[in-house]
């Protein structure tokens with residue numbers, strides 16, 4: 001199962017969700033790979049001890065079909081979790097692949113030989129609907145959409161849903177939204193209830209029962225190269241991401 005964590009809106013918790021769901025799954029004994037496709041490389045930086053001497057990254061694999069993805073997969077700081085690393089060079093992917101007829105299929109092709117080695121492959125995507133995200137939507141079997149609990153939370157979801165429909169029509173008929181996760185939630189405000197109501201109207205039972213609250217611990221853990229489960233195992237954030245991972249496993253079985 002290949003799950004792209006996507007929303008072209010910036011800062012909604014894609015990377016935090018990718019890191020902590022992957023970590024939760026790995027700690028449950030699942031074989032998990034996290035693929036970082038974002039030129040910002042936040043997942044890579046947050047989960048690898050040394051990123052300075054990485055010579056190759058996803059860009060090299062996607063721009064040259066003779067390169068094997070195994071060469072950029074490293075063990076992360078989370079036991080059992082591997083990561084296919086990104087670097088700022090991913091920003092060159094779009095200009096490099098322009099005019100290539102199979103430009104949208106490179107990630108799918110790269111994952112093909114290794115996908116059966118993992119129970120779950122998660123893809124962290126950048127905040128755009130450009131070629132990198134399209135590669136992710138084409139490679140994925142499922143999408144997980146984090147939505148920030150805020151006044152403007154649904155802005156842009158029309159474009160995202162439209163893009164998903166186009167990808168389904170042209171390149172990935174069976175692509176499914178496995179769920180929507182409400183992030184950066186602040187239960188104390190009245191507005192947050194309104195926000196949850198509005199997200200529910202659009203996405204119905206796709207919305208996960210568990211949501212993720214705003215929490216300083218979740219914000220801090222990447223600086224220590226840790227997931228929330230080692231940095232603050234008893235925190236609310238750890239409990240919530242564990243629940244979301246469990247809910248995801250239940251949904252994956254159906």
Ligand SMILES: Nc1ncnc2c1ncn2[C@@H]1O[C@H](COP(=O)(O)OP(=O)(O)OP(=O)(O)O)[C@@H](O)[C@H]1O
Nearest residue numbers: 010011012013014015016127184213214215218219
């Ligand atoms: N539940 C949370 N509580 C507090 N801070 C959070 C939470 N989730 C994410 N953050 C912080 O908010 C910022 C944005 O989160 P994150 O990087 O996960 O979003 P993103 O969607 O991946 O962003 P981008 O679009 O730039 O890739 C980060 O500084 C992160 O540490």
Ligand SMILES: [Mg+2]
Nearest residue numbers: 014015038042
């Ligand atoms: Mg991110």
